[in-house]
Amino acid sequence: MFTAWRKSRARKPLALLLAVSGVLAGACGTAGGGSGASDRGSERLRAFVSIPPQRYFVERVGGEHVNTSVLLPPAASPALYEPKPSELRSLSGTDVYFAVDVPFERSVADRIRSAGGDDMRWVRTWQDVDRGHLEGGKPDPHIWLSPRRVKTQAETIAAALSRIDPEHERDYRENLRRFEERVDALDADITSELEPVAGKTFMSFHPAWHYFADDYDLKMLPIESGGKEPGAARLREIIERAENRDIRAVFVQPRFSDDDARTIAEQVGATVEPLDPLARDWEKNMRHVATELADSLRSGF
Known part of the structure; x- marks a missing residue:
C-alpha cells in the first residue's frame, strides 16, 4: 500500500503538469489560430507596394497590423525603373504585394511574383476601378490621383x-471607414476650391492628371504623348493651343526632363511649376495640387 501511495503521489504532479501544458498549448493555439496568417500571433503582416501613395493607403487601412515597404526607389521613375536583383530579394517573405499597374510592374510582374515566393498574395488594387486609357490605348494607371477612385482601392486593400x-x-474595416471619411472630406474641399475654375484647361508635361481633371471638371493638356516627348511639329501645336487658352503655368514633375516644358513656357509667357504625383503624404499633396491649380487657373483664361 505504501508503494501504491507513492506511485499515486508521483503521478499527480505529472498529471497536473500535463494538464497545465495542455491548457497553455490550447491558449497558444487560440492566440495563433491554426495555420497561415493566424499563426503569426502579434507579428505584423509584411506588405509591399510599387509607389509611395500606395503605401499611404495601406498604412491607413492596415494600421498597426501591417508593415509596408515601397519597391520604387525615391529618385526612380515608374515608367523607366527596372528592379535590381538585390531589390527583388527584399521581397522574400512578403505576405502581400499591392499592385497598381504602373509601367514597371507590367514589365517585371513575373519577376516580382517569383521574388515574393509562392505564399505572397498579388492584389490588383485597380480591380473594380473605372479606368480610362492613355493615348496609344494602354490603361491609365494614375488612379491614386483621384480621391473618388482611391476609395475603391482602399476597399480592395x-x-x-x-x-x-x-x-x-x-x-x-474600422480603419477603412475612418479613411473613407477623410477622403470624402478631402474630395469636398477640393471640389469647393476648384469650382470657381471649372471647365478651364491646365498644361502638364506628363499625362498623370486625367482622373483628377475628370473628378473636378477640368481639362488637362499634356505635353508628353504615348510615353514620348513631342517632336518639332507637335511642340508647335502645343504652343499654339497653350496660347489660345492663355496658359499661365506649365506643370512638371520630378524624374522627368522639363526642357520641353520650359521651351513652351518661354513661348507663351508661363511659369514652370512642380507637381509631384508620387508624393509620400498623399492627402497633403492632393490639397497642394488643388491650390496650385486653382491659383494658376484663376489668373489665366
Missing part, C-alpha cells in the same frame, strides 16, 4: 488584408 489576416478584420 481592406478586403485583401481581411482575407489574409481575418483575426484583425474588424480593425481593417
Whole structure:
C-alpha cells in the first residue's frame, strides 16, 4: 500500500503538469489560430507596394497590423525603373504585394511574383476601378490621383488584408471607414476650391492628371504623348493651343526632363511649376495640387 501511495503521489504532479501544458498549448493555439496568417500571433503582416501613395493607403487601412515597404526607389521613375536583383530579394517573405499597374510592374510582374515566393498574395488594387486609357490605348494607371477612385482601392486593400489576416478584420474595416471619411472630406474641399475654375484647361508635361481633371471638371493638356516627348511639329501645336487658352503655368514633375516644358513656357509667357504625383503624404499633396491649380487657373483664361 505504501508503494501504491507513492506511485499515486508521483503521478499527480505529472498529471497536473500535463494538464497545465495542455491548457497553455490550447491558449497558444487560440492566440495563433491554426495555420497561415493566424499563426503569426502579434507579428505584423509584411506588405509591399510599387509607389509611395500606395503605401499611404495601406498604412491607413492596415494600421498597426501591417508593415509596408515601397519597391520604387525615391529618385526612380515608374515608367523607366527596372528592379535590381538585390531589390527583388527584399521581397522574400512578403505576405502581400499591392499592385497598381504602373509601367514597371507590367514589365517585371513575373519577376516580382517569383521574388515574393509562392505564399505572397498579388492584389490588383485597380480591380473594380473605372479606368480610362492613355493615348496609344494602354490603361491609365494614375488612379491614386483621384480621391473618388482611391476609395475603391482602399476597399480592395481592406478586403485583401481581411482575407489574409481575418483575426484583425474588424480593425481593417474600422480603419477603412475612418479613411473613407477623410477622403470624402478631402474630395469636398477640393471640389469647393476648384469650382470657381471649372471647365478651364491646365498644361502638364506628363499625362498623370486625367482622373483628377475628370473628378473636378477640368481639362488637362499634356505635353508628353504615348510615353514620348513631342517632336518639332507637335511642340508647335502645343504652343499654339497653350496660347489660345492663355496658359499661365506649365506643370512638371520630378524624374522627368522639363526642357520641353520650359521651351513652351518661354513661348507663351508661363511659369514652370512642380507637381509631384508620387508624393509620400498623399492627402497633403492632393490639397497642394488643388491650390496650385486653382491659383494658376484663376489668373489665366
